[in-house]
Amino acid sequence: MLSTKLTALIVDDEHSGRSSLKILLNKNCFYLFEKIVTASSLNEAIKIVADESFNVCFLDIQLNNQSGFDLVPYLSSKTKIIFVTAYSEYAIKAIKDKAFDYLLKPLNPVEFKICMSRFEKEVLGNGAVKKYLQIKEQGATMPIILDEIEFLEAEGAYSKIHLVKKKEYVTAKTLKSMTDMLGNDFIRIHKSYTVNKMMIQSYKKDSLTTIHNTCLPVSRVGAKELSLHF
Incomplete structure (x- = not known):
């Protein structure tokens, strides 16, 4: 970062x-x-x-x-x-x-x-400083603007980063380590998903919809996390 x-x-x-x-x-x-x-x-x-x-x-x-x-x-x-x-x-x-x-x-x-x-x-301030996540892909360093991340998905010991531009990147880090790294603007809503707070359109006790109409599952622990932020 x-x-x-x-x-x-x-x-x-x-x-x-x-x-x-x-x-x-x-x-x-x-x-x-x-x-x-x-x-x-x-x-x-x-x-x-x-x-x-x-x-x-x-x-x-x-x-x-x-x-x-x-x-x-x-x-x-x-x-x-x-x-x-x-x-x-x-x-x-x-x-x-x-x-x-x-x-x-x-x-x-x-x-x-x-x-x-x-x-x-x-x-x-809002937009005063752009923050980036740096990941390695095929030996190259990829800077990703945090505001462009919609959600992250666990894939075993790896994490898939889903961007609003429908691009995807895979990094050799667990979802837990990625969530800890990203800070307060991202919420772990499920054992397999972490979402950008700014990308949440609506949520219920067991599901969440992003502003791009992606539906993600919400666990009981994830519902508690959401309640602490909204």
Whole structure:
């Protein structure tokens, strides 16, 4: 996938907090970020932001005996601040400090995905940056625009990519790995199918129709996934 060259800063005094958030970002949003930087203290974070600005800062509030709120004046006005904390009582102050979002620990993966989907749309805008999937076919690298993918179909250890232009490509990756790679705009609706959210015309508990009138099956797990997005 071609990088959109965004940068993220994670500020948390606990190693587990930094590592778990970095894992979530790498799993769900790896195509968004060129660099993810971590800081374990307020002072370390202040030094980092003095030399570099970030698109987003994931900020813990209680940093040993200091407050994450004290970092806010040092951040660029363009940095989206997402507070990540175990304490709900700071939500009002976070809103006053123009927080983009406020996530409670332990992080809920679904809430995290929704937050990052909003972030992506707000930062990149509609159509501001074209995102690509790169696959290998017969030794050549094929860049595929994500917006042109209608759905993906499992074929054993391979995946077939169906484009809106009725072209098809087969890649030597499982549907699970492809779904993880593609991010929040794609939904696994069945063990054999992952669909582009923008290509959904309608769906029922056991089937889905794309805007090009392709009918796909929906499993019970897939129906739950759809309900989280719509």
